[in-house]
Amino acid sequence: MIEIKNLCKRFGSTEALKSLTLTIPAGQVYGLIGPNGAGKTTTMSILATLLSADSGTAVVNGVDVAKEPRKVRRVIGYMPDFFGVYDGLTAREYLSFFASAYRIPEEKHERLVNDLLELVNLKDKADTFVDNLSRGMKQRLALARCLVHNPQVLILDEPASGLDPRARAEVKEVIRQLKYMGKTILISSHILPELAEICDQVGILENGRLVVSGPVSDITSGSQETRIINVEVYENQKEMLEYLHKYPGVLQADKIEKGVRLIFKGKREEQQRLLKSLIEKNYPILQFAVQPGSLEDTFLAVTGEGETI
Amino acid sequence: MIEANPVLLKELRQRFRNYKAPLIFFIYLLVIGGFILAAMYLDWRHFPSTFNPSRSREIFIVLSLVQLIMLAFVTPGLTAGTISGERERQTLNVLLTTDLTPGGIVISKMISSCSFTLLLLVSTLPLYSIVLIYGGISPWQLLAVFSFYVVTMFLFAAIGMASSAFFRRTGVSTVTSYAVTAFLLAGTAFLAMFIYEVTVSNVYPRPDTLPAAAQLLLDINPVVVLMCILGEGPMLDKHADWFLPYWLIYTLFYLISGLILLWWGSLRLNPLRKKSNY
Missing domain, CATH: 3.40.50.300 (P-loop containing nucleotide triphosphate hydrolases)
Known part of the structure; x- marks a missing residue:
């Protein structure tokens, strides 16, 4: 051990x-x-x-x-x-x-x-x-x-x-x-x-x-405390990115094509509070989804795009 | 010493298995043997029908000096890469995670290198016997000279070991070891002469003894001590009477300094000490 x-x-x-x-x-x-x-x-x-x-x-x-x-x-x-x-x-x-x-x-x-x-x-x-x-x-x-x-x-x-x-x-x-x-x-x-x-x-x-x-299955399914969430909006992307950067529990937030990809650490209730807060801020959210995927995707999302695998 | 055995056996196996060992022996004996035979040939050319024992003694003295210089070349060269070489080959970290202690590793490598040098020394004994046949040298003198070599070799090897543990690169370690060895061989004598010139040479009447610092420097100079063993007297002025005979001062200084260097080398090898890069 x-x-x-x-x-x-x-x-x-x-x-x-x-x-x-x-x-x-x-x-x-x-x-x-x-x-x-x-x-x-x-x-x-x-x-x-x-x-x-x-x-x-x-x-x-x-x-x-x-x-x-x-x-x-x-x-x-x-x-x-x-x-x-x-x-x-x-x-x-x-x-x-x-x-x-x-x-x-x-x-x-x-x-x-x-x-x-x-x-x-x-x-x-x-x-x-x-x-x-x-x-x-x-x-x-x-x-x-x-x-x-x-x-x-x-x-x-x-x-x-x-x-x-x-x-x-x-x-x-x-x-x-x-x-x-x-x-x-x-x-x-x-x-x-x-x-x-x-x-x-x-x-x-x-x-x-x-x-x-955590266990490989948890990481790839996004069911553990740290997960990747994709938030899609049709406008105000920049403002939302700035807001998310300051939000507690957000380890990393990056601009993607139609929104923001963030690494969030927190319980499911905290994730729900995050969504609520974004809605209250009137960001035009089209989608708020935990990203399932391979270990490779998680690694890339966490460490940035540039790393060789 | 039991824990030193694995590394010692491995080192000996590696050292004697490759072509370098016989090559070093060949070159070493060629230089020393070539020197003796050339000197005897020149002597024979001048006096074809006789051989003067005093000439034999001269050859012995020069041969002993040549052997000392060869030792000064070979010994640090053998030890200066032992630890740094492990670092360069990236084998040291693995070795340090075994049950071996840094001290055990240093001592094993020291013994391995010294045993090789000792074998070199012993291999030259038949060459000395050529000189002994013609007289002028006592077996006791030969024994004293060989004891002197062993003591000298110990410090020269320890300098290489400590340098190898201190520096990351074998090149830097080798150059440093040779520089320190050169200082012992020549630097100490020059420094002693300098101190003598500055402090005593203008004083009248001249004192019977040398300044303590100059005397100490002469007592740790291998060339001067070898000449004294061979009965050729001190290099500067009258030999000072110290609290101990010159050969004992030399032996104590070389053995104690060598042990300190080995101990320090072991400390440097401990991976959990505070690190610095050289």
Whole structure:
């Protein structure tokens, strides 16, 4: 289980995390989505004990990452977004080295390494030098490396980035198997449709803030607290946009062709009050509708149009 | 030390598996062996029927100095990229999330680099035996010179390790390590001479002892100390009598400084310290 409360991190004048609060129950797969610079890697680095937070707390399996980093390292498997491999070591030696680094007795290495290589479908590459493996194979080997000490929590930063569709599918399959094994997984990705398939819950990070969080189905159906609402008007679009910008609960409001698209955070009663308020202001409303849609649509709406998916 | 083993084994495996290790051995022995054979050949050309033991001693002295300079080139070069290289290859973060401590990582890498350098030193022993055959050198002197090399190598390696932990780029780390090593080899002697010239050379009658700062600088200069071990005396004026013999001051300074640098390098490697970028 991962519990993050009011986590803040600043790099010089840039606020990377702004009071981030997030809970991932044990055995769940949580997908963290966001554009570059949103704070995904910062969050994961703090959880992996590679970075200290300025304030707030992060707890993994009941252990505070700031207070007992060594204990946390024993229960997490971390895969960074960019990683290298060691020259001159075979896949078998590579995994065996990390097994030793986690103090696993030497006599258990052979069986453990064989099992892991089988899990990630690299058994036939056991004696190949790691620098000779393809990128997809290296990614899978890195996943196997995360598992050498059988951690309960996995922190996977963009595990499928830069892979061709086949390699991506293979990585996805391994993650699916890990999910069945009951691991708690925090995964970040730009490949949104794939996250929707694997994850139980997703969160959208924007400028260090968690804008949307919840089960994938809730986010795509708009039935959770944060939702996208399209308001269509036939005139006074600009005035309404200015009014909505100041309205409590409106996280973001953007002009669209025939009205305004807004991200609203609030209960259903508050949504009803918003509609009432717009009518009272005499805006000529033609339509007021919660936008259902794919995770991709939600992501685009929350983070702006420019992000590559 | 038990926790240092995985990294140590990996480093040794990687270091001795690629072509660079035999290449370094080949070049190192070629330079030193070439020097001995060339010196002996020149001597033989002048005196074809005899070999003077005092010439053997001269060759030994110059050979020892050449070995020291080679050590100063090889040792920081081997250690200056150990941590920064991990950073550049993007393997350090993963290593730091394992059960290994930063101190364990630093010590393992230090041992791996030093064992390679030690092997280089040992591999030159047969070359020394050529000089020993002709006399003029005692086995004790040879032992003292090799002990001196081990102590010197420790600090040179620690300088490279600390620099590697401090700087992000191996290039900057290597240049810095060589600069500090050069300061120890030459800078300390120049500085000692400068202090001597400024404070003592115009004083009449000349004092029997050197200024403390100059003496300390000479006592930590590897060339001066090596010459003293070889019985060639101090570089400047009369050797001052200090509270400890010169070789002990040298040994203590090099070992303590080396340990401090390794400790500092471990602190720099801790990911949860306050970070700064270089």
